Amino acid sequence: MFDATGCRWLISSIALGLLLGGCNRSEPPPAPPDEEPAAAAVETTAQSHADETPPPAPREARPDDWFEDMTERSGVRFAYRNGAEARQYTILETVGGGVAMIDYDNDDDLDLFFPGGGCIASAPLEISGMSGKLYRNDGDWKFVDVTAEAGLAEAAGYTHGCAAADFDRDGFTDLFVSGYRCSRLYRNDGRGRFQDVTEKSGLSLEGWSTAAAWADLDRDGWPELFVANYLDWRPADNKPCSEPDSRVRDVCAPQSYPGVSDQLFRNRQGAGFEEITDAAGIRRADKGLGVLAADVNEDGWIDFYIANDVIANRLYLGRGDLRFEEQATLSGTAASEFGAPEGSMGVDFGDYNGDGRGDLWVVNFEMEDNSLYRNDGNDSFTHASVLAGLGGRCRALVGFGTGFADFDSDGWLDLYVINGHVYYHVGRSPYRQPAFLFRNLAGGSFADVSDSAGPYFSAPHAGRGAAVGDLDNDGAADLVVVHQNDPVVLLKNRRPSERWLRVKLQGETCDREAIGAKVTFEHDGRSLVRFVRSGAGYLSQSDLRILFPVSAADALEVGVVWPGGRREVFRRLSAGRTNVLAEGTGENP
Amino acid sequence: MKTPKKAPKKSVQPPPKKERPWVWLVLALLVCAGLFYWRQGRPRRLFEEARAQFDAHPEQAEPLLEQSVIAAGGNFPAAQLLRCRALGATGRWDEALGLFSLIEDATTCEPRELLRLAQEAERAGVDALALRALAAADRAGPEQAAVLKQRIRLELKNGPQGEVLEQCRRLERIAPDDPFPWQVEGQILQGSKESLAAIRAYREALRRESSEQGKLAIRVELVGPLIESGELAAARQETDGLLAHPAAAEAVRMKDAYLLRLEGLTGEALAQIDRVLAKTPDSAGALMLRGILYFDLGRYAEAAEDLKRVAAAQPYNKEARYKLGQAYLKLNQPAAAAEELAASQSLTEAEIEILELEPRLRQHSGDRELLLRLAKLYEQVGRTADAERLLRSASTE
Numbered sequence: 001m002f003d004a005t006g007c008r009w010l011i012s013s014i015a016l017g018l019l020l021g022g023c024n025r026s027e028p029p030p031a032p033p034d035e036e037p038a039a040a041a042v043e044t045t046a047q048s049h050a051d052e053t054p055p056p057a058p059r060e061a062r063p064d065d066w067f068e069d070m071t072e073r074s075g076v077r078f079a080y081r082n083g084a085e086a087r088q089y090t091i092l093e094t095v096g097g098g099v100a101m102i103d104y105d106n107d108d109d110l111d112l113f114f115p116g117g118g119c120i121a122s123a124p125l126e127i128s129g130m131s132g133k134l135y136r137n138d139g140d141w142k143f144v145d146v147t148a149e150a151g152l153a154e155a156a157g158y159t160h161g162c163a164a165a166d167f168d169r170d171g172f173t174d175l176f177v178s179g180y181r182c183s184r185l186y187r188n189d190g191r192g193r194f195q196d197v198t199e200k201s202g203l204s205l206e207g208w209s210t211a212a213a214w215a216d217l218d219r220d221g222w223p224e225l226f227v228a229n230y231l232d233w234r235p236a237d238n239k240p241c242s243e244p245d246s247r248v249r250d251v252c253a254p255q256s257y258p259g260v261s262d263q264l265f266r267n268r269q270g271a272g273f274e275e276i277t278d279a280a281g282i283r284r285a286d287k288g289l290g291v292l293a294a295d296v297n298e299d300g301w302i303d304f305y306i307a308n309d310v311i312a313n314r315l316y317l318g319r320g321d322l323r324f325e326e327q328a329t330l331s332g333t334a335a336s337e338f339g340a341p342e343g344s345m346g347v348d349f350g351d352y353n354g355d356g357r358g359d360l361w362v363v364n365f366e367m368e369d370n371s372l373y374r375n376d377g378n379d380s381f382t383h384a385s386v387l388a389g390l391g392g393r394c395r396a397l398v399g400f401g402t403g404f405a406d407f408d409s410d411g412w413l414d415l416y417v418i419n420g421h422v423y424y425h426v427g428r429s430p431y432r433q434p435a436f437l438f439r440n441l442a443g444g445s446f447a448d449v450s451d452s453a454g455p456y457f458s459a460p461h462a463g464r465g466a467a468v469g470d471l472d473n474d475g476a477a478d479l480v481v482v483h484q485n486d487p488v489v490l491l492k493n494r495r496p497s498e499r500w501l502r503v504k505l506q507g508e509t510c511d512r513e514a515i516g517a518k519v520t521f522e523h524d525g526r527s528l529v530r531f532v533r534s535g536a537g538y539l540s541q542s543d544l545r546i547l548f549p550v551s552a553a554d555a556l557e558v559g560v561v562w563p564g565g566r567r568e569v570f571r572r573l574s575a576g577r578t579n580v581l582a583e584g585t586g587e588n589p
Numbered sequence: 590m591k592t593p594k595k596a597p598k599k600s601v602q603p604p605p606k607k608e609r610p611w612v613w614l615v616l617a618l619l620v621c622a623g624l625f626y627w628r629q630g631r632p633r634r635l636f637e638e639a640r641a642q643f644d645a646h647p648e649q650a651e652p653l654l655e656q657s658v659i660a661a662g663g664n665f666p667a668a669q670l671l672r673c674r675a676l677g678a679t680g681r682w683d684e685a686l687g688l689f690s691l692i693e694d695a696t697t698c699e700p701r702e703l704l705r706l707a708q709e710a711e712r713a714g715v716d717a718l719a720l721r722a723l724a725a726a727d728r729a730g731p732e733q734a735a736v737l738k739q740r741i742r743l744e745l746k747n748g749p750q751g752e753v754l755e756q757c758r759r760l761e762r763i764a765p766d767d768p769f770p771w772q773v774e775g776q777i778l779q780g781s782k783e784s785l786a787a788i789r790a791y792r793e794a795l796r797r798e799s800s801e802q803g804k805l806a807i808r809v810e811l812v813g814p815l816i817e818s819g820e821l822a823a824a825r826q827e828t829d830g831l832l833a834h835p836a837a838a839e840a841v842r843m844k845d846a847y848l849l850r851l852e853g854l855t856g857e858a859l860a861q862i863d864r865v866l867a868k869t870p871d872s873a874g875a876l877m878l879r880g881i882l883y884f885d886l887g888r889y890a891e892a893a894e895d896l897k898r899v900a901a902a903q904p905y906n907k908e909a910r911y912k913l914g915q916a917y918l919k920l921n922q923p924a925a926a927a928e929e930l931a932a933s934q935s936l937t938e939a940e941i942e943i944l945e946l947e948p949r950l951r952q953h954s955g956d957r958e959l960l961l962r963l964a965k966l967y968e969q970v971g972r973t974a975d976a977e978r979l980l981r982s983a984s985t986e
Contacts, residue, residue, distance in 0.1 A: 244751070244948065255945060329930055330923075332915055339911030339933045341941075367782050367817065380918060387885055391851045395819030396785065428785050445853055 055432045058455035066407060066437065067454035067479065067491040070141045076112065077145075078133045079487045080464070083120030083158075084424075089251045090120055090238050091231065092127065092158065092180055094422035095210060095289070096400065098465025098539025099480050099488065100162040102173045104150070104188055108578055109137040110469045110543055112480060114488060115177050118158030125235040127180060129155035134194075141472060141492065151193045157182020161465065161539025165214035165223045166512040168270050176225060178209035178539070183227065202272035207260050208233060213293035213535025215302040216511035218322050219564050222267035223511040224276075226304055226535070228288030231257040243426040250426045254309045254343070259285040262306060266322065280316075281324050287311055290347040294533035295516040296358060297379050300565040302516045305333065307344035307362050317379065333360055333373045337383040342368045343398075346466075346538035350404030350413045351529040352388070353443040356520075358531050359384075363399025363417055363538075366429050370399055370417065389445035390415075394436055396429045398422060401466025401538045405477040409497035409549040411523050412440035418463035418481055418538075432460035435481070456481075456491055469543025475500035475576065477547060482540075497549035499575050503558055504545045505532055508583040509566070513544050516563035521548040522555065550575050559589060632661035636668045643671065647678035663691075670698045673718070674706050682715045689718055695725035700732040707739055716743050734764045741773055746974075750777050751951070768797035772807055779810070784818035805834060812844045816851065824848055839865045839872070846878055855885050873902045877909055884912060889919040900929070905971030907936035939969045957983050 061068065080097035083090070100113040116130035134150045135143035147153050159179035167174050172188040183205040186194035198205070207229040214223040231254060241252035261283045265273040277283050282304075290307030297303060301318030308314065312334040316324035328334035335341050343365030349358045357375040364370055369391055374384035385391050394417055401418035408414065419433035437453040438446035450457045462484035471478040476496030481489045501521065505514035517532040530546045550556065557571040560581060568586030573579045635657035639650040654672035658665045669692045676685040689695070695703065703726035710719035723740040726732060737760040744753045754777050757770040764770070771794035778787035791811040798804045808831055815824035828848055831841045842865045849858035859882045865875045880895035896913035899906060914929030943966050950959050960983040967976035 244951075329934070330918065330926075332918065335911075337912075338908035339914075339930070339937060340908075341937065367784060376919075382915075382919075386851055387853070387855075389853050392816065392819040392821050395817070428783060 055460050058459035061455050062452075064452060065454035066449070066452060066493065066495055067456060068494055069454065069456055070490045070492045071487065074135075074141050074143045074490045075145075076135050076143050076488060076490055078114050078135075079485055080114065080482050081117040081119065081130045082484050083118055083127075084485060086120040086122050088120050088122055088125055088238060089241070089249055089424075090125070090235070091233055091252055091254065091257065092208075093120065093484075094251055095160050095230065096420075096462075096464030096484050096539070097159065097482050098161040098401075098537070098541075099467045099482050100164050100175065100541035101467045101469035101471070101480065101543050102164045102175065102541060104134070104173055104175075104194075105136065105192060106172065107137075109139060109473055110471050111135060111137045112143060112471075113152075113162060113175060114482065115159035115162055115179065115539075116155060117160075118155070118180070125238055127158045127235060129157040129159060129179070129182060131155045132159060132177065137471065139472070141490070146192070149192060151195065152186070156184045156196070159184075160209070161211050162541055163212040163214055163225075163535055164541045165515070165534065167214065167223055167225070167267060169222065169512055171512075176212050176214070176227075178212050178227065180208050181206060183209040183212075185225075200272070202274065203265060204275060205263070207263075209263075210289050211291040211307075211535055211539055213291040213304065213515075213533075214511065214513065215293035215304075215515040215534055216267075216507070216563060217302050217318060218266070219510065220267075220269060221507065221509055221511060222269045223513070223515065224267050224322075225265045225273065226291055226293060227263045227265070228286075228291045228306055229260045229262055230254075230287055230289060230309070232260050233257045246426070248425045250423050254287055259287040259308075259311065262286060262288050262291075276322055280322055281326070282314075282316055284314070284326075286314065289345045290362070290538055291535035292347045292349050292360075292533055293515055293535050294349045294358060294531050295518070295563065296349065296360070296375070298357070298518065298561075300563070302563065305347060305349070305360055307347045308341070309343050309345070310341060310365075312341045313344050313362065327379060331379050332381040332383060336364075336368060336371065337385065340368075342371070344371075345398075345400045346402035346418075348403040348536045349531055349533050351531070352404065352413050352415075352440060354412070354526060354529075355443075356527060356529050358518075358529075361402065361404060361415065363394075363402045366396055366398050366421070366427065368395070370394055370402075387445070389441075389447065390438065393438070393448055394419065397433045397436075398427070398429070400464045401481060401540065403466070403468050403537045403542060405468045406440075406547070406549065407437070407477055407493055408439060408495045409476060409500070410440075411526070411528050411549055412443060414438060414440045415446060416466070416468075416479065418461070418466045420461060420463040420484060430460060432462050434458070434460050435463055454491065456489055461489075462486060465537065465539040467537060467540040467542040470502070470545070470547060473578075475502070475547065475549075477543070499550040499552075501548045501550050501554075501556055501558075501573055501575050502545050502578045503548075503570070503573070504578050504580045505560065505562075506580055506582040507562065510563040510583065514563060514583065518561040519546050520559040520561075521557075523548060524551050524554070545578060560586060632657040632665055632668065635660060636665070636671070639668070639675075640671065643675060647675040651675035651679065664693050666692050666695065666698050667702070670695070670702055670706060674702075674709060677706070677709050677713060677715070677718075682710070682713055682718065685710070686715060686718045689721060695722070696728070698725060700726040700728065700730055700736065704732050704736055704739070707736075711739065711743060716746065719743055734760065734767070737763065738767075738769060741770065745773060745777075750781065753777055766797055768794040768803065768807070771797065772810070775807075775810060775814070779814050779817070782817065784814035787814035788818065788820070805831070809838070809840050809844070812841075812848075816844070816848060821848065821851055825852070839869055839875075843872075843874060843878065846882075850878075850882060850885070855882055858882055859886070871902075873899050873906070873909075877906070877912075880909070880916075881912060884916055884919075887919075889916045892916045893920060903971075904932075905936060907933045907940070910936070936970055939966045942966055943970065954982075 082093040084093050097115045097117050101110040104111050112135040114133045116132040118129040134147045136146045157179050161178040163176045164173050172190045174188045175186040177184050185198045187197045209227045210230045211228040213226045217224045242249045263277050264280045266276045287309040288306050292305040303318050304316040306314040315328040315333050317327050344362045346363045348361045352359050359375045360373040362371045369385045372385045373381040397419040398421050399417045404413040415438040417436040421427040421431045435457050436450045439449040465482040467480050468477045474496045476493035478493045479491040507514040515534045519530045521528045556573040560568050567589050569589045570581045570586040635653050639653035643650040654668045657668040673685040673689050703722045707719040707722040726736045741756045757774040760770040771790050775787045775790035794807050812827050828845050846858045846861040862879045876895045877899045880892045883892035893916040899909040910929045911933035914926045917926035946963050960979045964976045964979035
C-alpha cells in the first residue's frame with residue numbers, strides 16, 4: 001500500500017500525533033503506538049491538508065556533512081502548533097514560531113525555550129494557546145523539559161516568538177514572548193522560575209505581535225523593548241479567500257488586512273515600561289515580521305531594521321533622545337534591487353565582506369530574491385545579492401529563519417536560510433521547502449553548499465524560526481529549527497575550529513547584553529568583526545556570545561566598542577572557553 | 590269595369606351587384622404578397638445582388654446593402670455585417686464600427702463572415718470592431734479555433750490578461766496539438782511573475798511545436814522564467830544552446846548577459862551587452878541592463894547616464910527610475926535621487942493599488958467610481974489603452 005517513504009511519513013505523522021496529543025484537549029487521546037494507525041490521528045497532525053503526498057525522505061548522513069541531526073538524542077520533543085488542523089485557513093497560522101537559546105540558569109550553556117503556538121476552533125472561530133517548552137541543557141546534547149518547574153506550563157495564548165534580555169539587571173536572562181493579543185514578559189527570578197510580569201510592568205500589548213528586540217536606547221543601562229506588530233486581524237474578520245482560477249480555498253494574503261503600528265517601550269529603570277511609540281517617531285501602519293536592533297551606522301545610537309510583509313522595510317536610525325528617523329528608502333534598504341517592496345521575514349546583520357561594517361540580510365517571499373544590503377558607510381547601502389552570488393538562489397522559496405554565522409570556522413560569515421510556504425495549496429512552490437546553506441567564499445560571494453550540509457537540508461520542511469548558537473560549547477555554531485506542526489530539529493555543527501575564542505559581553509553603563517556592541521579580533525592577519533544584536537533571525541533569540549576561530553599566530557585579545565562608543569581592549573583571554581568581558585574592565589586601546 | 594292594377598313596372602336598373610368577398614380576399618392576399626415581397630424578397634434580392642458585386646466593387650455593394658437593410662425594416666444581420674465589411678473596404682471603419690453595434694443580435698451571423706470582418710478590421714487596426722465580431726463568432730464550430738486564436742492575439746494587446754488566459758485554456762482544449770495557446774499562456778504567466786507556471790506552459794508549447802523556427806522562438810522565451818524562478822543551471826543550458834544557433838538574435842544575447850550577471854560574471858555580462866548595444870544602440874532593455882552592470886561595478890556616473898536614457902524613453906519604468914535614484918544617491922546628488930525615488934515609489938504604489946482594485950472590478954464591473962479610479966491608475970502607470978477602455982465603460986455606466 002505504501003512505499004518506504006510513504007510509510008515513514010505516515011509513521012512520523014502518527015508519532016507526532018501522539019506527541020502533540022491533539023490540539024483540542026477535549027479530543028479523545030490518540031491511538032497507542034502499537035495500534036493500527038487511525039486516519040484521524042494523521043488528520044490531526046501537521047498540515048495534512050497542505051500536502052496530500054508524503055514529503056521525500058532526507059538522504060543518508062555522510063561523514064563530511066556540515067551538520068548532524070541530534071534531535072533524537074537530545075530528548076527535545078516539541079512541535080510548534082499553528083492550528084491548521086481546524087482548516088479555517090486563518091492568516092494567524094502562517095506566522096509560525098521561533099526559539100530562544102538562552103542561558104536561563106547561568107551555568108554557561110544554552111538552554112532552549114520554544115513558544116507553543118496555539119489552536120484554532122471553528123464555529124465560532126476561537127483562538128487558544130498551547131504551552132511553550134523550556135528545556136534545560138545538561139550537556140552532551142542532553143536536554144531536560146523543565147517547563148513546569150520554571151512556571152511556564154500555562155499557555156499564555158497563541159504565541160509566536162521570543163526575545164531575551166536581562167531587563168531588570170539582576171543578572172538573569174528574562175524572556176519576552178510575542179503572540180496574538182497575548183504577548184507576555186517573564187521575569188527570571190534567578191531560582192529557576194519565570195514570573196509573568198506583563199501587567200505589573202505596564203506593558204500594553206493588545207495587538208498581534210511577532211518579532212521583538214531589546215536594546216538600551218537612552219544609554220541608561222536599562223534595555224528598551226521594540227515589538228513588531230503584524231496585522232489588524234480578528235477571528236471575526238477571517239475572510240474566505242480562494243485562488244481565482246481554481247477556486248481552491250487558502251489563507252488570505254496579507255494585503256487583505258490593514259497593517260498596524262509597531263511599538264516601542266521605554267524601560268523606566270526597573271520601574272516598569274512606558275510606551276513611547278509616537279514620541280520616538282515610529283508609528284506607521286506596517287506589517288512587521290522581523291526586527292533587528294544594532295548600531296547599524298556605528299554612530300553610537302541603536303538603530304532598528306524592520307522586515308515588513310508586502311510593504312517597504314524600515315530602517316529607523318537612532319538620533320538620540322529616544323528619537324528615530326526612518327531612512328530605509330534613502331539608504332537603499334527598503335525594498336528589492338529595483339525598488340519593489342517585498343514580503344520580508346527573517347533579518348540579520350553581520351560583516352560578510354570583511355570591510356568592518358555590518359551588512360543587512362533579509363529573506364523574502366517566493367519569486368523575490370533574498371536581499372543582501374552591503375553597507376557602504378554614510379548610511380548608504382547597496383543591494384548586493386547578485387554581486388554576492390545570491391541572486392536567483394532560493395528565489396522560488398519563502399524564507400523565514402535566517403542568519404549569519406561562521407559555520408565552517410574560517411572567519412567568514414556564512415548564511416543559512418530556512419524555508420517553508422504560507423499557502424497550503426495555491427503557492428507557486430510547495431508548502432514544504434528545503435533549507436539552504438551558503439558558504440562565504442572569502443567575502444566576495446557565497447556558494448550554495450546545501451548538498452553537503454547534511455540530511456536535514458536535503459528534505460523539504462515547513463520551516464519557520466531558527467536560532468544559532470554553540471549548544472555543546474565545542475566552538476562551533478549549532479542550529480535549532482522550528483517547523484509548522486512538525487518536530488523541531490537540533491543540528492550539531494561538525495566543523496568547529498581546533499582552537500577558538502568565545503567572549504560574552506557584560507554591559508555596565510549599557511544594557512547587560514551590550515546590544516549594539518562591536519567586537520574585533522585579529523585572525524590570520526585580518527580583522528574579524530562581529531556585532532551583538534537583538535531580534536535577529538525570525539521570531540527567535542540566538543546565542544549572544546561571540547565566537548572566533550583561533551590560529552597559532554593569533555593574539556588572544558579582542559577590541560570592543562561598547563554601545564555608546566566606549567572603546568576597550570581585552571587581552572590575555574583564554575581559548576576554548578567563554579570569556580566574560582565586563583564593561584570597564586578592559587584596557588584603553 | 591275596374592281597371593286592373595298596373596303591375597309595377599319592372600326596374601330597369603341592374604340588379605344589385607352580388608357581394609364577391611373572394612375578390613377582396615384575393616386582392617388582400619395580393620397586397621400582402623406584395624408587401625411580403627417588399628419586406629422579404631426585395632431585401633434578400635438586394636442582398637444577393639450586393640454580395641455578387643462585393644468582391645469586385647464593394648463601394649457599389651454598400652448602397653445596395655443599405656437599401657437591403659432599410660427594406661428589411663432595419664434588422665437584417667447578414668446584410669448589416671456585409672455592409673460593415675463594405676464600409677471597411679472603402680476605409681470607412683468608424684461607420685463600420687457604429688453599424689456593427691446596430692446589429693440586434695450579431696450571434697445570428699455566420700461565424701465565417703464574422704471572422705472575415707474581424708480579420709479585415711484587425712488588418713486595418715480597428716481592434717475594437719475585430720474583438721466584437723470575434724466575440725459574436727465564438728461558438729462551437731469549425732471556425733472556433735481560428736476565432737479564439739485571433740481573439741487571444743487581440744486581447745493580449747487590449748484586454749485583461751485573465752480573460753486571455755481563459756481563452757488560451759479554451760483553445761488548448763479545442764486544438765490540443767496547437768502550440769500557440771501554450772506559448773501565449775507562457776507569456777501571460779511570465780508577465781504576472783508566475784514563472785514556474787510559465788515554464789510549464791512554454792515546455793508544453795515546445796512539445797507541440799514542429800517548426801525549428803517556432804521552437805527557437807519558444808526557447809528564447811523560456812529562458813526568462815527559468816532565470817526568474819532561480820533555475821539558473823537550466824537557464825544557462827538553454828541559453829548556451831541558443832547562442833550556438835546561427836540565428837541567435839539580440840534577445841538571446843540579452844538573456845545571456847542577464848544570466849552572466851547572476852553568475853557573478855559582471856565583466857563578461859558587460860561585454861555581451863555592449864555587443865547588443867552595438868547593433869541596437871537605443872534598446873531600452875539593453876541600456877537598462879548596462880546601467881545595472883555599471884552600477885554593480887561602482888561606475889555610478891555611467892550607470893546614471895544609461896538609466897537616464899531609459900527613464901526618458903520609458904517614464905513609467907519604475908525599476909529604471911529606482912535604480913537611477915540609487916545611482917544619484919551614490920553620486921551624492923540627493924535632490925535628483927529623491928525625485929527619481931519618489932517617482933518610482935509612486936508608480937509602485939499605483940501598481941499595487943491596481944492589483945488590489947482589478948479583482949474588485951471583476952466582481953463589480955459596473956462600479957463607475959471603481960472604473961474611474963482604475964482608469965486613473967492605468968493612466969498613471971502608462972497603460973493608456975487600458976485607461977481608455979475603462980473610461981469608455983465608465984461613460985456607458
